[in-house]
Amino acid sequence: MSLIPAFEIGVWNAWIFTVFIFLCVFLSQIIKGVGEKIAHSDEENKLNRYVALVSILMVIYSIFLPLKLGTVWFYTGLSIFMVGFIVQAITIINVATTPNGEPFTKGAYRYSRNPLSLGMLLTFLGIGIASASWLFLLLSVTIAIVTHFMIFIEERSCLKKFGDSYRDYMNRTPRWVGIPKS
Numbered sequence: 781m782s783l784i785p786a787f788e789i790g791v792w793n794a795w796i797f798t799v800f801i802f803l804c805v806f807l808s809q810i811i812k813g814v815g816e817k818i819a820h821s822d823e824e825n826k827l828n829r830y831v832a833l834v835s836i837l838m839v840i841y842s843i844f845l846p847l848k849l850g851t852v853w854f855y856t857g858l859s860i861f862m863v864g865f866i867v868q869a870i871t872i873i874n875v876a877t878t879p880n881g882e883p884f885t886k887g888a889y890r891y892s893r894n895p896l897s898l899g900m901l902l903t904f905l906g907i908g909i910a911s912a913s914w915l916f917l918l919l920s921v922t923i924a925i926v927t928h929f930m931i932f933i934e935e936r937s938c939l940k941k942f943g944d945s946y947r948d949y950m951n952r953t954p955r956w957v958g959i960p961k962s
Contacts, residue, residue, distance in 0.1 A: 787844040794842035794916070797861055797907045801900065802839070804868040824933045831926055838904070838919050848912045857910025864902025871895040883942050885949050892957045893935070893950065897927045931955065 848854045867888060874887035874895075888895035901924045908917035938946045952961040 788846050792847050794845040794907050794911045798839050798842040801903050807872050827926055827930045834923055845911045847910050853912040854910045857906045861903050861906025864899045867899035883946055890960050893953050893955050
């Protein structure tokens, strides 16, 4: 990794990976849009706007960010990216197959209360590693930190909406990833 970020327009740049991330985000928003509308607090709206802004900056940067093809950086980053992408795809299927008005608790949601966020973090980290970009990694960590705070807000709203059934789910399922408690 160099101290000064690389800026080159090219076909084999990180934008190739970001297209897949935003395809997942787009699909998940369409699926969520089919279901109930969720009222967000002002605090959550601010955090959502911040994540959107940083994500847009990352997409723009990815256009100019060459991948380190044929290096350990690339293959390591590609592996992490693929794991994250698969987690996101499975999660979108889980969301789509959950009846409206019920919390997401099956599939990937058995191992993490936030598999979509986890998948997104892994994909962003994979891109940062595949391109050996400290700036992209820093932006990824920034999104992860903000997302972590958004999750607290989301969990409070789920507790309000679903009550004890969601509390039981929280008690048996880790926030990020792990083995569910029986």
